[in-house]
Amino acid sequence: MMTAPNLLASVDLGSNSFRLQICEIHNGQLKVIDSFKQMVRFAAGLDSQKNLDEASQERALECLAKFGERLQGFKPEQVRAVATNTFRVAKNIAQFVPKAEAALGFPIEIIAGREEARLIYTGVVHTLPPNGDRMLVIDIGGGSTEFVIGSDLKPTSTESLPLGCVTYSIRFFQNKITQKDFQAAITAARNEIQRISKLMKRNGWDFAVGTSGSAKSIRDVIAAENPQEHDITYAGMKKLADKIVAAGSVKKARLEGMKPDRIEVFAGGLAVMMAAFEELEIEKMMVTEAALRDGVFYDLIGRQLNEDMRDQTTAEFQERYHVSKNQAARVAAAAQKFMESIGHAQNMPVQELAYWQQYLNWAGLLHEIGIDIAHTGYHKHSAYILENADMPGFSRKEQNILSLLVLGHRGDVRKMTELVNGNRAMWPAILSLRLAALFCRARLPLELPPFTQLRSSDDGRGFVLRISQSWLDEHPLVAGALEYESEQWQKVDMPFTVQAQ
Structure with a gap:
């Protein structure tokens, strides 16, 4: 039984907790109808070699199987699952992801730190419009902390640093907590934040916003200690740190307003937040309920409304790398036509064909960005940029x-x-x-000859291109290039033949 098409689901696989949220969408507005959260402590499963241990993998798979059960009946386009820092850094994640996707029943996108920052900001800006004021958003996760500045729907600065409440709690607060431990954690976090502090201060902001578990728990405990205080302040955090040091642990400090599932990771998150306040000279910070999962929803809505961030990023990259837009559009259109031809010949499912055509459109539009570096071997430069650049909207x-x-x-x-x-x-x-690329080599408007068709060979091992002989006679350069192409595919045991007719 299929789920109603106006339902969307986001899966946020963080380093501390995994979350599933299901929303109903009406005229671009979201209404939460179901949510699940499980403290998986994924980052705690990383050993000294950055490999995930079996126990953490089992906890994760058990949680994902529950999510998968709830998501039965959802179509792929209704669900987006994003994974953050621990998925980025774990050395053995490639072996784990197929098992995780099988348990969940949907693909999992491992997103880059800056993409995570953008999605967090997208969630915040939709639920807390800044009215033209510039806001600094800080999200302390389990394994990374994101810093974003912006004043409208598109952020101006996005940064991600490898410090989080789980990793810092494990690194600095395993035994009896002392003043020295707190200072060591704050100093280590400040050293990381120093890498971005000059840029952040130069951009400037009018107010600061905290989001996600660490910020909310710090705000809640400060408010429980002092009901008149609704924001996070450095003085309020210092009192909490002193209480924890005096008691020797977060648990023994018996802090009011503390949820039991935050006890193990609270000290690490507090130290990171204190470091951010010190290094960025923040006076106070309000806290919002919006988070990564909200950004994922608004991004999904954007994609459904044909306002896909990936298309915007593609256009920006064309500008940045001075791409010939006419040539890029020609190659993208021709690539999609060839893919459509072979897709129909193979009876490829409509969804799969659309998937590859979408990627060929982006690839065609961006295939020449490397020319801005050097024409020789430009495809290698293009590929390197596409693999390694920050590309908002695209997963790794x-x-x-x-x-x-x-x-x-x-x-x-x-x-x-x-x-x-x-x-x-x-x-x-x-x-x-x-x-x-071969047919568009002349960099002129292209009309493929009628009845040009690309299909699989009869034995399914290779490919056949049917094309007009008279057209080939008029285009000897293309004819020669097709002969070279045939030689290339022989090398990988996938024969490519041209049937001129």
Whole structure:
């Protein structure tokens, strides 16, 4: 039984807790109808080599299976699952993700730190409009802390640093907590924040906002101690730190307003927040309920309303790297046509075909960004940028797909064999982009000859391009390039033949 199409679900796989939230959408407005949260303490499972232990993986899979049960009946486009810092840093995450996706029943996007910051800000700005004032948003997670400045829907500065309530609690507060421990944690966090403090201060802000568990728990405990205080202040935090030191632990301090599930990680989050106040010279901070999951929802709505951040990022990259937009549009359109041809010939499911056409559109629009660095080997430069740049809206996996398509669009096909890593569905997309670039080489308006068709060979091992002989006779440059292309695909045991008719 399918779920109502106006329902959306976000899955936030943090370093401390995993969250599932389900919302109903009406005219762009969100109404929460169900939510689940489980303290998985994922970051606590990282050993000294940055490998996740079995216990943390089991806790995560058990939680994801519960989420998966609740999400039965949801279509893929109704769900977005994002994973943050621990997924980014764990060395053995590649082995874990397939199991996690199987348990959840949906793909999991491991997002970069700055993309996490953007999504957090998107959630905050939709629920707390800044009215033209510049706000500084700080989100202390389990393994990373995000810092964002902005005054409208699009942030001006996004930063992510590797300090969080779980990692700092484990690193500094495992035994009896002393003043020395607190000072060591604050100093370590300040050293990290120093990397961005000059830029942040230069950009400036009018007010500060805290979001997520650490900020909310600090606010709640300060308010319980002093009911007139509704914001986080440094003086309020200092009192809490002194109480914890006097008692020797967070648990023994018996802090009012403290939720039991925050006890283990409270000291780490408090030290990071105190460091942020010291280094950025923050006077006070209000706290909002908005968080990463809200940003994921608004991003999903944007995608459904054809306001996809990924399209905006693509356009910005074209500007930044001085791309010839006419040529890029020609290649993107031709690549999608070739993919459509082979997709129909293979009876590819409509959704899968649309998926690859979307990636070929972005890849075609961005395949020449590397020319801004050097024309020789420009596809390698383009691929490197797409793999490593901050690209708002794109997950790491999406950037990897774009990078591979662009790397494979010219040169020796053999280099792609290991990179594609058994994902045979990528080969038709790679060939589609290669042919698009080949046919558009003259950088002039292109009309493919009638009845041009790309399909799989009869044995399913290779590809066949049907095309007009008379057209090839008129375009000897393309005809010669197609012969070279045929030689390339022989090298990877996927014959590509041209049937001229």
